[in-house]
Amino acid sequence: MAAASSSSATEEELTLTVKWSGKEYTVRVCGDDSVAELKRRICELTNVLPKRQKLLYPKIGNKLSDDAVLLSSLPLKSSLKMTMIGTIEEDIIVDPVDSPEVIDDFEIGQDEAVDIKDKEVNKQKLKRRIDQYKIELRTPCRPGKKLLVLDIDYTLFDHRSTAENPLQLMRPYLHEFLTAAYAEYDIVIWSATSMKWIELKMGQLGVLNSSNYKITALLDHLAMITVQSDSHRIFDCKPLGLIWAHFPQFYNPKNTIMFDDLRRNFVMNPQNGLTIKPFRKAHANRDTDQELVKLTQYLLAIAELDDLSSLDHNNWQSFTEDNAKRRRHA
Template identity: 80%
Template sequence: MGEERASSLSSMAAMAMEEEITLTVKWSGKEYTVRVCGDDTVGELKRRICQATEVLPKRQKLLYPKIVGPKLSDDSTLLSLLPLKSSVKMTMIGTVEDDIIIDPVDSPEIVDDFELGQDEAIDIKDKEVNKQKLRRRIDQYKIEVLNPCRKGKKLLVLDIDYTLFDHRSPAENPLQLMRPYLHEFLSAAYAEYDIMIWSATSMKWVELKMGQLGVLNNPNYKITALLDHLAMITVQSESRGVFDCKPLGLIWAKFSEYYDSTNTIMFDDLRRNFVMNPQNGLIIRPFRKAHANRDSDTELVNLTQYLLSVAELDDLSALDHRRWESYIEDNSKRRRRV
């Protein structure tokens, strides 16, 4: 009987996690409807509110009857742990970015990047709750195609901040913060790869940054699509707690005719973003202090060589992208012997 009761309670808890709840959020004299599940976090709730109101998550303060203390300010709190009811309205205090004069940087500064142990990474990737979150994201998130996918091409997914652009250094012109050889890199990669940009910032700033850098209208290459923070999901690890990541399964589901795990590679300066697809991620050295380093940074030149070297392979996920520099050296030696 004890085991049956425990099993029953476990099943009820699982149902509570999966059950969708519709919340009404009051802001600036209007009411907005957002839908969340128990296995979502406060951070995910803020992303949904951002989608409805355009108030960035970091600018939101949430107020809810009977919830006191820091629970609604801790983005890692699971909603299943909070007494949320569809009949009770939530209040949000916040200001849209256009209404405040600030440096337009809306992504958090993450310096504590980490690499999970193999077993823990596999557990996160295969955990059913994370698969459910991915399925919901696939259903909810719409990707606008800027330029058609090309049959037979592989896919390159690129982060922006510290990957293509130093987003923290001051400059009179954004071009001063662009990573060296960016356009040459994208032009060369485009011969073999479709290109998508995926940033942990809002779509407004993705479009602004890429527009200012001349990426969206370059005659030598085309960008297939842009993705923002709303396409990310939240996962939890035992050692590192709750964090956001970029599941490539979203893209593979939306464009299954063109891309899958065998022909996709993602560049990002944060390895945590690869946790749902570790075999497809390559850690790029972050581009910081642009004024001091732009004359010596050749990361994109070297990565161009790597991308073109592996483009002929049938399965990119079979490579160990951590050894990309050794692959270039080994490939050069093989060519010299021939």
């Protein structure tokens, strides 16, 4: 009985009232959501980024400052009102370089990744995100094309270094890579930052107005979900199921691949993720980084396959070499 009541508590929907800037907002969350998820919901309504939010609630103290805390563990009541202190990004003259850096300081094992993917609570979170998040297409999906989902920070761009011109921080061969990939793949950019920052940086790099390729859609941090690992770490990830659910006639696990420098970002779809070498210290590495050149060869080599999810993307470099040898012999 205790287990059953605990389960119902985590699945129970909470309707909270948040006061901010003289207005009240109704926020719907579930007990199995974390404080990070609550902040994400508030961000959707107010445009105050989660990192800018300070939540005040009677008799809870500073527990709402810990993003990893599950809401089911807090004495929240729908009848009480929560106050938020925070400023929208337009009112702050600051670059994301000033924000705390996300460091991949833990690894998710293969067995643990499968466990996270298969947990019913995470499937329900994904289902709610599918209902809540709307993907706006910049370019129509193309029948017969596979899907390439790309991270930004440390994947396409060194966001921590400084430069007078953002192009100096762009990963080498980015436009050549995107042009070649576009022949076989629709391209989606998915970053754990705000949409405004994604549009700004991709615009500065010339990615959004290229005549050689098109970006199908941009996804931001609001599209992510929060999951908990067996070791009790709580973190955000990028569930590809969100895209598949919105465009089932075009994309699925068999024709999708995602590049990200953080392995945990594709924990909900481990068979579709490729961990790219981080592009850091752009000024020092700009002349030697060949990652996108090599990955172009890999993407084109596997584009002819029917099922990308059957590949072990951890061994992508050896696949490229073997494929090149086979073609030379042929």
